[in-house]
Amino acid sequence: MPEQQNYRAPRGVTDILPDDQILWNAVKSTAILTARQFGYQQIDTPVFENTGLFRRGVGDETDIVQKEMYSFDDLGGESLTLRPEGTAPVCRSYIEHGMHNLPQPVRLFYIAPMFRYDRPQAGRYRQHHQFGCEAIGDTSPNIDAEIIEIGLRYINALGLSDVTVRINSIGDPETRQSYADDLRNHYTKYADDLPKVDRDRLQRAPLRLLDSKEPATQRLSADAPKSLDYLSDEAQNHWENLLSLLDGLKSAYPKFKYRIDHTLVRGLDYYNRTVFEFEPSIEGSQTSLFGGGRYDPLIGKLGGAPTPGVGFGSGIERIILEIQRQESLDIAETSLNAVMVHIGDDATARAAALAAELRKQGLGILMAPAGKSMRAQMRYANRANANYAIIIGNREIEQGVAAVKPLQFDGEQLSVDLKADAIAKTLRPIL
RNA sequence: GUGGGCGUAGUGUAGCGGUUAACACGUCAGGUUGUGGCCCUGAAGAUCGAGGGUUCGACUCCCUCCGUCCACCCCA
Numbered sequence: 215m216p217e218q219q220n221y222r223a224p225r226g227v228t229d230i231l232p233d234d235q236i237l238w239n240a241v242k243s244t245a246i247l248t249a250r251q252f253g254y255q256q257i258d259t260p261v262f263e264n265t266g267l268f269r270r271g272v273g274d275e276t277d278i279v280q281k282e283m284y285s286f287d288d289l290g291g292e293s294l295t296l297r298p299e300g301t302a303p304v305c306r307s308y309i310e311h312g313m314h315n316l317p318q319p320v321r322l323f324y325i326a327p328m329f330r331y332d333r334p335q336a337g338r339y340r341q342h343h344q345f346g347c348e349a350i351g352d353t354s355p356n357i358d359a360e361i362i363e364i365g366l367r368y369i370n371a372l373g374l375s376d377v378t379v380r381i382n383s384i385g386d387p388e389t390r391q392s393y394a395d396d397l398r399n400h401y402t403k404y405a406d407d408l409p410k411v412d413r414d415r416l417q418r419a420p421l422r423l424l425d426s427k428e429p430a431t432q433r434l435s436a437d438a439p440k441s442l443d444y445l446s447d448e449a450q451n452h453w454e455n456l457l458s459l460l461d462g463l464k465s466a467y468p469k470f471k472y473r474i475d476h477t478l479v480r481g482l483d484y485y486n487r488t489v490f491e492f493e494p495s496i497e498g499s500q501t502s503l504f505g506g507g508r509y510d511p512l513i514g515k516l517g518g519a520p521t522p523g524v525g526f527g528s529g530i531e532r533i534i535l536e537i538q539r540q541e542s543l544d545i546a547e548t549s550l551n552a553v554m555v556h557i558g559d560d561a562t563a564r565a566a567a568l569a570a571e572l573r574k575q576g577l578g579i580l581m582a583p584a585g586k587s588m589r590a591q592m593r594y595a596n597r598a599n600a601n602y603a604i605i606i607g608n609r610e611i612e613q614g615v616a617a618v619k620p621l622q623f624d625g626e627q628l629s630v631d632l633k634a635d636a637i638a639k640t641l642r643p644i645l
Numbered sequence: 646g647u648g649g650g651c652g653u654a655g656u657g658u659a660g661c662g663g664u665u666a667a668c669a670c671g672u673c674a675g676g677u678u679g680u681g682g683c684c685c686u687g688a689a690g691a692u693c694g695a696g697g698g699u700u701c702g703a704c705u706c707c708c709u710c711c712g713u714c715c716a717c718c719c720c721a
Contacts, residue, residue, distance in 0.1 A: 225712080277719050281646080299721090328721075333646080335715060344721060411718080422719095481719065491721095505721060529721030557679060588679045596681035607679060621681065 226332070226340030237537065240545050241372065241530055242325055245345040248368040249323035252360065254347055257322045259303035265293040271302030271516055273483025275419070282330040296329035299482070300346040300527055301509060302516070308350050309518035318351030325530070337501065337532045345533075348525035350513070355452050358488045358508060358524050359459035365492055365504050365526055366467050372533065373542030374494065375469040377503065381460075381490040382478040383453045384421075384441045387511055390486075393444040394420050400438050407434070424477040440476040449487055456488060480505065484512040488524065494536050503536060504528045549622065550578040551641050553595035557588055557607035564632070565606045568616070571634030577641060579604075595621060602641055606632070 223229060230238055246256065265285050272278050284296035297303055304322055307313075313320045325345050332338060347364050349357045362379060369377055385393060398420040405413060409428045416423065424435050445453060460472055472490075480489045485507045492504035506526025513521040537543050552572070556565035562584050569579040580598050582591035588607075595603045605617040610632065618640050619627040630636050 222712080282719080330720080332719070333717095334713090338720075342721060346721095502721060527721060532721060553681095555680080587674090589676095589681080590674080592679095592681040594681085603681075605680070609679075617680085619680070627680080 224340070226334035228339065234534075236545050236547055237534055237543070238530070240543060241533055241537070242345075244371045245323070245325055245368060245528075245530075248364060248371060249345075249347055251367065252321065252347075252364050254321040254323040254349075254364075257304060257307060257324050258326065259297070259300075259307055259324070261327065262294045262296050263303055263306065265295040267302050267306055267516070268295055268298060271305065271484060271512060272299060276481055276483055278330065278482065282332050284329045284331055297326070298328055298330050300324055300326060300328065300344055301348060301482075301484070301512065301523075301525055304346075304348045304525075305350070305509075305513050305516055305518070305523065308521075309513060309516060314351065314519065314521060319349045319357060320351055321347070321349050323347045328527075337529070337535055339531060343530040344527040345530060346525060346527040348523060350523040351521055352524075353452075353510070353522045355456035355459060355488075358452075358456050359463070361506060361524050361526055362460065362490060363463055363467075365506075365528065366463065366470055368528070369492065369503070370467065372537055374503075374533070374536055374540060375467070376495050376540075377492050378495060379460075379470070379472040379490055379492055380475040380478050381472050381488070382441065382475055383445060383449060383456075383487050384479060384485060384489055385445050385449050386486050389444045389446055389449070390441075393439065393441055396439045396444075397421065397423070401431075401434060404434050421479040422481075424479055435477055441479075442474075442476060452487060480507060484509040484515065486510050490526075492528075494540075501532070501536075502529075503532050547599060550580050550598060550600040552577065552602040552604045552618075553580045553582055553591075553598050553600040553621075555582045555588065555591040555595060555603050555605045556584065557591075557605075560611055561606045561608065564611060565604070568604070568606070568632070568634060568637070572638055572641075575634065575638050577638060604637060 249256070265283070268283060269279055274280075278298050283298055285293060286295075287293055304324065308320060308322075323346060325343065327341050327343050329341055331340060334340060345368070347361060349361060362381075365379075369375060384390065398416060401408065401412075401416055401420065401423055405416065407430055408416065409430055412423055412426050412428055412431045415426070423431055424438065426432060426435070442453070457474075464470055478489055478491065487508045487510070489507035490504075491502045491506075494501055494503060504526050505528075506524070508522070508524040510520075510522040512523060513519070554565045554569050556562045566581065569581060572579050578600075580595075580600060582594045586594075588605075592603065601620065601622050603619045603621055605619060610616055613629075614632050615629045616632050616637055617627055618630050618637065628640060630640050
């Protein structure tokens with residue numbers, strides 16, 4: 215016998231309910247406007263890709279690929295993966311569509327869901343949404359600075375100016391190996407003092423020891439070799455230029471501060487040189503609002519001609535949590551022009567036809583539930599947050615009028631010709 | 646994957662080892678003739694997360710599982 219099953223959303227994913235949509239839409243439209251302000255164009259890539267794209271692009275050894283991907287075989291036996299991050303797909307699209315034939319750099323942005331199998335907690339979900347920008351085909355530090363500036367512009371527009379940008383350069387692949395070796399040697403000397411989590415990491419990913427939360431490790435990290443001391447001349451030059459460009463942003467963004475953080479390393483293999491994160495100035499662990507950097511090796515790895523790139527991804531859920539925490543954005547719901555209140559079958563038919571005409575003129579008209587009492591319909595109108603009630607009953611039909619009553623402000627109820635034009639004129643003045 | 650907190654109507658909460666599980670908001674219906682908000686009345690809505698155990702008796706105590714939240718890990 216079938217039991218009644220109560221379904222809930224799967225673990226780590228949520229419904230974005232109507233009340234939340236107001237804020238979501240504000241954030242998304244701010245993202246779009248900001249990106250366009252810098253000349254970025256929107257791109258949507260598919261929700262799933264061939265698994266190989268991420269294994270190759272993000273890196274086989276990374277946590278994302280090792281244990282966080284939603285991968286599955288489709289009915290044709292193809293291994294597919296729900297997109298865990300946005301950069302590799304955009305680069306795939308760049309290659310696939312020959313975007314190197316466009317004026318470089320190609321500036322792209324997206325707002326899209328990402329999927330990672332991870333244990334959910336505050337600000338961490340199995341499906342989350344990212345606003346991301348990618349600038350492909352330009353090696354100059356100017357474009358690194360531009361990417362960071364987009365982040366600042368976006369954050370400022372949302373009233374979240376009080377953030378710190380942590381920034382570092384991890385050098386190029388050629389110098390990274392010797393840096394990693396020296397780092398490993400440094401920690402190996404004190405291996406006995408390391409907590410066991412970090413002893414494991416020592417072999418696997420020595421760079422990750424730098425951002426360990428273990429106090430013992432942090433003490434050792436203080437005098438660990440710094441990636442900035444291993445930069446090639448070219449990378450060093452790039453780094454210094456970037457910093458002076460960032461200094462130049464300070465007049466336009468008075469609250470902007472960056473902190474060079476030699477423990478900042480990022481968990482995706484494709485990064486080189488510039489890496490950065492935006493953090494609000496509060497405590498907490500899931501608070502990184504942005505993450506990004508330069509990924510010059512990526513497009514080559516994916517089979518394209520070697521092409522530099524730089525970008526960021528920003529978690530919309532975390533931005534929204536931060537907006538709510540700081541109460542930084544005050545958004546009013548836009549109200550409907552009118553609710554149609556109708557008593558009796560004739561009136562209901564007339565009201566529906568009238569509503570159609572009014573909508574044709576661009577007005578927002580909500581029908582009150584048919585067959586209910588006047589009082590019930592008026593209460594409904596009140597809750598609907600509409601500016602007016604348009605009331606039609608037998609009396610109005612006999613007289614060829616509609617009663618138009620203001621709901622959101624003081625004013626007399628008017629009797630208006632039962633015609634769309636006349637009613638529309640009465641509704642419009644308050645728009 | 647590892648630790649900790651919490652699971653009572655749609656939501657937020659109260660409750661106590663003992664006959665009908667409470668309150669607020671919300672929903673629905675009313676408050677004389679066709680007019681919202683405030684107010685008033687009434688109704689619906691919970692097998693007290695699931696299973697097992699202790700007990701004469703458990704929403705209340707114990708165990709297991711599940712879910713959820715928080716932290717670690719990692720990241721946005």
